[in-house]
Amino acid sequence: MEINLAELLRSHRLHITPIRLSVLTVFYKKNTCLSHEDIQRALQHRLDRVSVYRTLRIFVKKGILNCIPTSGNSNMYALHDFGSTDGQTVQHALFICERCGMVYPLKVADIRVTELPGNFTVKQFDIVMNGKCGDCS
Amino acid sequence: MEINLAELLRSHRLHITPIRLSVLTVFYKKNTCLSHEDIQRALQHRLDRVSVYRTLRIFVKKGILNCIPTSGNSNMYALHDFGSTDGQTVQHALFICERCGMVYPLKVADIRVTELPGNFTVKQFDIVMNGKCGDCS
DNA sequence: AAAATATTGCAACGATGTTGCAATATTTTT
DNA sequence: AAAAATATTGCAACATCGTTGCAATATTTT
Numbered sequence: 001m002e003i004n005l006a007e008l009l010r011s012h013r014l015h016i017t018p019i020r021l022s023v024l025t026v027f028y029k030k031n032t033c034l035s036h037e038d039i040q041r042a043l044q045h046r047l048d049r050v051s052v053y054r055t056l057r058i059f060v061k062k063g064i065l066n067c068i069p070t071s072g073n074s075n076m077y078a079l080h081d082f083g084s085t086d087g088q089t090v091q092h093a094l095f096i097c098e099r100c101g102m103v104y105p106l107k108v109a110d111i112r113v114t115e116l117p118g119n120f121t122v123k124q125f126d127i128v129m130n131g132k133c134g135d136c137s
Numbered sequence: 138m139e140i141n142l143a144e145l146l147r148s149h150r151l152h153i154t155p156i157r158l159s160v161l162t163v164f165y166k167k168n169t170c171l172s173h174e175d176i177q178r179a180l181q182h183r184l185d186r187v188s189v190y191r192t193l194r195i196f197v198k199k200g201i202l203n204c205i206p207t208s209g210n211s212n213m214y215a216l217h218d219f220g221s222t223d224g225q226t227v228q229h230a231l232f233i234c235e236r237c238g239m240v241y242p243l244k245v246a247d248i249r250v251t252e253l254p255g256n257f258t259v260k261q262f263d264i265v266m267n268g269k270c271g272d273c274s
Numbered sequence: 275a276a277a278a279t280a281t282t283g284c285a286a287c288g289a290t291g292t293t294g295c296a297a298t299a300t301t302t303t304t
Numbered sequence: 305a306a307a308a309a310t311a312t313t314g315c316a317a318c319a320t321c322g323t324t325g326c327a328a329t330a331t332t333t334t
Contacts, residue, residue, distance in 0.1 A: 015300050015311055036290080048314055053291060055312095069206035069265040073321065074290060089268075095257060104257075119271040120232060120241075126265045128206040131226075134256040152280055152331050173321080185283055190322060192281095210290065211321060 003028065012062040019047055023055050024064075032105050033068045033078035033094060066090055069126050076103075083124075093127035099136040140165065149199040156184055160192050161201075169242050170205045170215035170231065203227055206263050213240075220261075230264035236273040 005024045006016045014020065026042045027034065034042075039052055056077055059065040066083060068076040082105070083090040093106040106127075142161045143153045151157065163179045164171065171179075176189055193214055196202040203220060205213040219242070220227040230243040243264075 017300075017312065019313080050292080050315080051313055057292095067208045069208045069263075071204045071206045071212065073210055073212060075208065075210060095259075098260070117271055119274050121268045121274055122232075122266050123235070123268040124266065126206075126267075128263045128265065129259050130261040130263075131257060131259040134254050137256050137258055154281065154331075156282080187284080187323080188282055194323090 008064065012064060014058065014062065019051050019055055020059075022047065023052065023059070027065070027077075027079050027082075031079075031082065033076045033082070033092070033103055035074050035076050037074065066092065066124060068092055068094065069128055070096065071128070071130060078105075089122050089125050091125045091127075093129070095129045095131070095133065097133035097136055098130050099132055102133055102135075104133065145201065149201060151195065151199065156188050156192055157196075159184065160189065160196070164202070164214075164216050168216075168219065170213045170219070170229070170240060172211050172213050174211065203229065203261060205229055205231065206265055207233070208265070208267065215242075226259050226262050228262045228264075230266070232266045232268070232270065234270035234273055235267050236269055239270055239272075241270065 005021050005028075008024065009016050009020055022043055023039055026039050030038075030042070036052060036056060039056075040047065040049070056065065056075075060067050060077065063080055065077045066080055068078050070076050078092060080090060083092045085091065095104040095106055096102075097104075106129075142158050142165075145161065146153050146157055159180055160176055163176050167175075167179070173189060173193060176193075177184065177186070193202065193212075197204050197214065200217055202214045203217050205215050207213050215229060217227060220229045222228065232241040232243055233239075234241075243266075
């Protein structure tokens with residue numbers, strides 16, 4: 001871990017607290033998108049449920065995390081840095097296996113979408129693929 | 138409405154019932170993706186909550202509807218025919234306004250994603266864009 | 275029309291996420 | 305370095321979204 005987590009928090013005017021450091025550490029270690037439950041599990045449910053929810057929400061608000069769309073009924077989050085960005089728009093692409101649930105982050109190249117009116121502002125662009133991964137095919 | 142809804146249900150070996158016809162009718166009329174709540178509202182909450190959930194689930198299972206990823210905590214659904222398809226893979230693209238919540242379905246063209254291992258099978262491919270729509274910019 | 279089968283409605287439950295508020299921790303000020 | 309100001313936490317209660325079990329009802333098949 002080369003990044004200074006305390007500095008990251010400070011730069012967003014957030015207090016430096018054990019919960020926030022733990023949650024950030026999980027994201028930097030796993031380097032993929034994670035649900036609330038994933039984080040709780042990674043930290044052996046030592047953190048208060050509600051505080052983790054609040055931490056995720058404030059990180060999204062501050063732009064440290066992005067909220068990633070999924071077909072399930074729980075949200076997923078990824079470090080903003082995890083997505084590629086062209087200045088204005090953050091991009092994520094992921095493959096979710098419908099059988100084992102594994103999430104595979106992907107690199108994206110050369111995407112074009114037609115028919116978006118010119119006065120629309122895109123802030124986040126996500127690709128979600130569902131199917132079967134190599135192990136489950 | 139040119140499609141025969143009863144025939145559609147019959148061809149999937151589903152009983153033809155008022156609830157199913159109502160839900161299908163809403164999808165064909167609105168021709169966009171809808172949440173459970175959208176459907177309940179469109180039908181003035183005359184249908185039983187649970188029955189609508191079950192209807193949506195069985196329609197997804199039978200391939201009549203697809204489940205569309207969102208960043209929120211409720212699922213969205215669209216008619217399978219609403220997405221473009223190249224035989225194996227269904228594609229959807231939508232723009233969700235972060236301010237007014239409006240969902241705009243989009244046409245997609247010419248998408249390529251690199252780095253997906255060859256033994257992965259993609260069944261559904263969705264693009265979700267978040268930002269501000271024309272009215273909210 | 276009766277038998278077989280599938281669907282519905284209701285109550286209860288589970289999972290996911292939020293709010294209010296007092297207690298506590300962090301940061302800032304002196 | 306202590307006090308004051310401010311932000312965060314933990315807990316209980318609640319809200320929303322979705323599911324399950326099961327008896328009653330509707331649809332389909334014979």
